Amino acid sequence: GAVVSQHPSWVICKSGTSVKIECRSLDFQATTMFWYRQFPKQSLMLMATSNEGSKATYEQGVEKDKFLINHASLTLSTLTVTSAHPEDSSFYICSAGLARAKNIQYFGAGTRLSVL
């Protein structure tokens, strides 16, 4: 149980285009979803926290107009990288929290974004 699916796993796009990444909780309702960014050989950096039906809470230094997060239902959150540029190339990971599991997060497999 507690499976999180992230799609796509890898995307290549041209500079200036927008890319949408989906994060779904397959067998549970996620009260909270998190979006992380991971640079090569570095740790996961929290970008934002989102709760279903409300605006996401962004971490300091993360541009909310650049990284649009929508959490339309208890099983789906999306991250849209708008007007992507090469410096946005990175590994993006989502996770979901389950109410009965307290502070445990369940992670997607991540999305590798390459902006040309």
Add this chain to the structure above:
Amino acid sequence: GNSVTQMEGPVTLSEEAFLTINCTYTATGYPSLFWYVQYPGEGLQLLLKATKADDKGSNKGFEATYRKETTSFHLEKGSVQVSDSAVYFCALSEGETSGSRLTFGEGTQLTVNP
């Protein structure tokens, strides 16, 4: 603020060797501590956790003890296998709800050779 520091990797061991990956933390309160593992091509999975001082988390032969006096949560396994090759992340959380944020260490790459 909170922070987690892990020993630098990568770590390379032979099968059946003893494993220790050091983890120390800084927190303002009394956090819960976690070890997550990331196998190649997969998402992070919870390996074990401990919620209070002197608690020992264990799973799949891995163990870690919450040491408040040394602010540490070192990961150990007595005999590693090739299938243990992965990246290991130490993390902490000061909340107790599903919305509680995690603070991660840098991750330690472990490679186990046959």
